Amino acid sequence: MQNVASGRRAVAAAPLPASVEAAWGAPTPKKLVIRAFRHVPKLPDDFYEENWSELLAALRAIQAGDGQCFSREELFRKVEDVCLHDMAARLYGDLEREMDRHLAEALAVLPAPETVPAYRPVLAAWKQHCRQTQIVGDIFLYLDRTYAVMNTNVRSLGEMARALFAKHLLAHDGRVLRPTIASALQAIEKDRRGEPMERAELRDLLVDMLDTLGFYRTEFEPQLFATTRAFYAAEGRHYVAERSLPEYLGHCEMRLQQEQERVQAYLDASSQRQLLAILNDALGRQCVEAMMDKGLEALFDETRVDDLGRLYQLLRRIDATWKLTPRYGEYIKRRCAAITLDEEHDADMVKNLLALHERAELMERDAFRGDKKFHNAAQTAFEAAINLRQNVPAELLARHFDQLLRAGNKAYNEEQLNEVLSRLMELFRFLNGKDVFEAFYKSHLAKRLLLGRSASIDWERSVVARLRTECGASFTNHLENMFKDMDVSADLMQAFEQRRQRRNAPALPPIQFHCQVLTQAYWPCGPPLAIKLPESLQRCQDAFARFYLSKHSGRRLAWHSAMSTCELRARFPRGEKTLSVSLHQALVLLQFNDADALPYTAIREHTGIFDDRELKRTLQSLACGKARVLQKEPRGRDVHDTDRFAFHTDFTDPHYRIRINQIQSKESQEEQRNTSERVFQDRQYQIDAAIVRIMKARRRLSHAQLIGELYAQLPFPHKPADLKRRIESLIQREYLARDDANPNAYRYVA
Template identity: 30%
Template sequence: MSMSERKTIDLEQGWDFMQKGITKLKNILEGLPETQFSSEDYMMLYTTIYNMCTQKPPHDYSQQLYDKYRESFEEYIVSTAVKTQIAYRSQTMKQHLLRLSCSEKTPLVVLPSLREKHDEFMLRELVKRWANHKIMVRWLSRFFHYLDRYFIARRSLPPLNEVGLTCFRDLVYKEVNGKVRDAVISLIDQEREGEQIDRALLKNVLDIFVEIGMGQMDHYENDFETAMLKDTSAYYSRKASNWILEDSCPDYMLKAEECLKREKDRVAHYLHSSSEPKLLEKVQHELLSVYANQLLEKEHSGCHALLRDDKVEDLSRMFRLFSKIPRGLDPVSSIFKLHVTTEGMALVKQAEDAASNKKAEKKDIVGLQEQVFVRKVIELHDKYLAYVNDCFQNHTLFHKVLNRSAFNYVGLALKEAFEVFCNKGVAGSSSAELLASFCDNILKKGGSEKLSDEAIEETLEKVVKLLAYISDKDLFAEFYRKKLARRLLFDKSANDDHERSILTKLKQQCGGQFTSKMEGMVTDLTLAKENQTSFEEYLSNNPNADPGIDLTVTLQIFRSQSSCRNGNLDLLDMKHLIRCVEVFKEFYQTKTKHRKLTWIYSLGTCNISGKFEPKTVELIVTTYQASALLLFNLSDRLSYSEIMTQLNLSDDDVIRLLHSLSCAKYKILIKEPNTKTISSTDYFEFNSKFTDKMRRIKIPLPPVDEKKKVIEDVDKDRRYAIDASIVRIMKSRKVLGYQQLVVECVEQLGRMFKPDVKAIKKRIEDLISRDYLERDKDNANMFKYLA
């Protein structure tokens, strides 16, 4: 039928027809006896709207139908009866109208049915009414679809779906949301108390708060969430105030963790996901933040007690819980740091007391310090590092990034605690010296610790970790280097692989510059063995180069100025030894002319045949001792001053070697007068009556105290390091104040040692005197760099 032939439908007639269709839809939604819509019914209703909207003015009823669409929802929600006055102009419409109005029962409208119900029944009715309303909106939007397509778009009006939902919001939701909110919160609190509730119902109710916002969360947040969070705070505040008095710290934490788990579960089942962080924050605040100090400091069960009693599981829970609240780890890490520091200081005191007892008994002190103290510190570090790792790497409850920051946080407390007592030292020995001695004992042949290769590797790894806490790393390096030199030169190293392994670990920890000298020494040892083979070949091929005695030379290529301070080329005047030195020099010059040989006689050894009257005994002595004994081949009796002059040694060195030969276990020389100490007025002669049950004996020199020498060398190196640092800083900054210069210098050098502020000030003055820097004329605390 063409537009011109189509009969005009007036508003009242058309709307009466539409209203019958709407009534049928309401009956279906109410569950009343009603036939379903056929495709013909649907098309007739759609076509009626289409026709009424496309008639020529004044019969274009688009605006009126748009209004009636809204009114039909309002009527369904609010009114109590439906008008049924019908007029027919079209036979087709009449037939469809009869089909649509087969049931004349009036459905129960929305608001009255909600007003007569309460609590959970009211919630169920609301869910049902909302579900029906959404279906009704969907169907009516289809009937009136032509309005959505053209009329609404042209007029910029709200679309049909929005109009339908807005009617429910304005007429139903606004009236009941307060009662609904209170009913929901009441059910949540019942569930918190252990009662069973219909979670699916709550989920459907809370979906209404979300959906009614039509894309916005303001209704959910303002009309429900705010009150729910307030109630949550009040609920857990009541609970916490009782628990904190009744429960131990572990029991309280178990309850807190269970509460947090249940609140997360609540979100998963019926609250909106956006509520989770806000909800957990409220619970954490009331259960943890409010009572943090009171909980952690509980006398018999708080953080300190858990650390003392090794309650790893409870500590893990504590770290998990408190890492989630703002600054929650502050008190935990403070207690942790104090506890570890206290245990560490107790180890220092134990070692001090043991050292005092040993000293009184005149027994070995250093052995005790390095074996017991260092081992106990390693065990302490293992224990608390495991705490830190276990508590922060096994989280499933919290986010990994947070774990990492929490791990660093408590790891820092561990670091600060160990820095306190690891830098104390024991009985006059610094921790740097003790660590170096501990390593030496593990790495040398015949050390007191009998460990497997795996255990040695593991122990060395732990020693290097401890080194990170020691401020005087350069002092450790010098002590370690001295001991390494002795192990290598005297073939005391148990395993070359272990020597290289610890150097690799030290390099990773402290950098390549830290280990460069030591790595060179290990490499030189291999070269020295090859060099000895070459020397023996050289002697066999050159009969004139015979040194007269067997000579083994260990070469160490020294790589710094400090390494060359032990030698004295003018030391000896013994023809045999001089001949050895000359022969080796001639050999070495055939290999290279660019290196200078420096002989360190203090580290040499000699085998001397002592022809005593009872029998001949082979004496294993140092080069110094050999030099002193060989003097008695030329003279029967020598004074202290004569020996000193001929050996060209210091008083201390002469006293040490003469004491070893005349006052110790093996009296190779007879001293006048016969006392236990060496004096400058003493006389010495060869003891021809000496004998021993052994054919070969080793005559030890009293151990020299290397500590003073090492400290002097390190102090000298530090002066150079401070000078270099100041010059570097001033070269880049040109002008700088005293305080800032000190700060930057300490920061630059802090990785190897903590420079003393007085030492920095002294070096600044020295650099000024050497024209590297100058003071500002107007400000004495401001320095300028002089290029």
């Protein structure tokens, strides 16, 4: 039995299979039952009063400046307990009333504005209020995060504190706010006058207090703008009366910078735009026109780029650059007209115009910031003023080109010359009489090419290319053909020299002979002048004529000696010299190989130069110029028919090679008249063509209408009398006819 029992206990101790356990049943779990109190807990009747009394004591301690005599954690728990027992609304109301009471007492005892700046006590009260609100916010945080957040019509504690402070500032018709703002404005005015003041303190008042309370834009800013306008208006009137324009512009720039710094220092950034607008209006729009009347001319004359830039920026800020643009254009026109009409300084006209144009470009680029309106005003002024003198500026501009492109002009390197040529082209664009320029330029170009006076053929071609770009191919057709003639002449001379070297060619004198064959239509050559050449020169000339006519039958050669040059070897007692002279000068000098002295009449007969003006000019250059290889009796600058000329045996010069220029090597008055006459003849054809073209299109026009159409179409200056003569000429040639019904009208004759 014992063994069996022991075995049964052993079986009972062993783990049961799952099936066996399920059969016997699992143990039932116990349940936790929570039962209500038999007696409901009840708050003490004085629960809220007791907690509020402790919170009130803490509040008043904080308001008194003693915030360390209590535990903030315990006070926080009391606030939490009150809120958890649904007394948050009552607590919020009591807190608001207590803070309201305290602020009323604190702001009521502020010092009078006469004793201290009114804003300082208010600012101190605000800072203290902010510190106290921070502590109160920490204690009543649970109230703020639950009750205030959950109720949309209830302000947060911070908003409530700010609203209460704002209410008391506005109380009693702004008894506190008005002197506060007034004293702040007085401090700003002191700052504008340069008197010392606390900028950091003012920033705390304006940005931290007034802007936070919402009074900056509603109460302070309108008064700030009004006082600013009055301050700068009075200052502007004072400066207009007592200061110069540069001083005034410098003051405006300084004030602008100061206002920007003032905004950054203690004003709200939103005020900057309006403040600067008021400043620009008071110092700019109200005063700048009077200041420009006072000193603008001097700024232009002295090219005061910095001051003009300040003026431009000031006008640009007030959208009034249109006041300066016409003044600038009138100044350029006035100065350009003074240069153009100054006949005593015609020699310097182009240089002065270039200097004025360069000054204008400098002002437009650096002072007016590349404003196109000023550039256009200057262009219009130049065009109007340069054309006040008909033909003269075009002639002088062509002469200036000639001086630049002549050999021996070493004042500029290639880069500088290109720049000067570009500036000259700017002046060329202003000319109405471009055909006059073309005529004189062609005359100068002919002399440079034929006399070998050109500094560089590449530069010559560059100028012609610029003119072609500016005016078209028809304008430069003759100029380009002149270069072609020079190239063809070089090939002809090469072939002629090859022929001279042949054995069967007739012997020629040992003279270096060079000839240029020119197309008469392209070159401004006058009528050929009959002269008596020495036999050696005549033989060379005849040989070339036979050679050329053998190649080109049906052509005719006309020899122009006025453009010819020679080199002579002269033996003086004090040394041998090589003289570079014109052909006419050479003919005169060769006469003294057979005679030591000759009268004027004999020289005329032997040379065949029967043009007294040309002969006298030639003798004057040899006997009265810088290199006097001849002596004249009697002495004097003028040459007369009774004068005698002798070889100058005592002539000396430090140079071996001497160039003797003709007197008045530039165009004489007669040549100028001839050139002008040729231009006028060409213009007549253009006027005739324009009249016929207009009448063919319109069929019938009154005299005034026709003249108006011609002024609009003709590209060069002209006079009504010239137009009337061309109309009469066309009537005589039966292109036009007077209208039968109206003698002041014309009709086109088909």
